[in-house]
Amino acid sequence: MLQQFYPQVPHSYSYELNKDMHFAAAHFVPHESAGKCVNVHGHTYFVNVTVAGDELNEAGFLVDFKTLKEIVHDRYDHSLMNDKKEDFNDKNAYDFPTTEVVARKIYENIQSYLNGMDNKPQCLQVLVRETPTSYVVYRPKNGGK
Known part of the structure; x- marks a missing residue:
């Protein structure tokens, strides 16, 4: 069982849910400076x-x-993330499969689902740990990206 503390998001909602998960995936960053x-x-x-x-x-x-x-998990596990063309491409740095972009894409996919729910929950934060010592936190600004 993971027992990890994460950066907290200040909010005024009554309920807060946190879900930990993991997936194994490959990627490459399509830029010469990577x-x-x-x-x-x-x-x-x-x-x-x-x-x-x-x-x-x-x-x-x-x-x-x-x-x-x-x-x-079902979207990314055991995949080459660069092949997920609905999320990533090699033309725009904001769509390269870096950890920063992976965190944002996870947010976008989750929030897209949540937008269809009658109770209208909001995804406040996505944390993606790429290695034991490196992680990214994505938090949307008010009104989305």
Whole structure:
């Protein structure tokens, strides 16, 4: 079991949910200044997602933990992230599969799902740990990206 403390997001919602998960994936950064990262290599990514809201759904959940795992794990586990063209490309640095962009894409995919829920929970933060010593936190500014 992971026992990790994460940066907290100040908010005024009644409920806050955090989901830890991990996935194994390969990637490369398609830019000459990325050093060794221009080569295909892999990581076991550890992810923490923070979702908050004031209303529970008809099942008594803010959002089902299983659904959050499906949105992230099922999309990326055992993949070459560069092949996920719906998320990444090699033309725009804001779409390269860097840890920063992976965190933002996870947020966007989760928030897209949450937007369809009647109780309207919000994804407040996504933390992606690429190595034991390096992680990125993505927090959307008010109104999204």
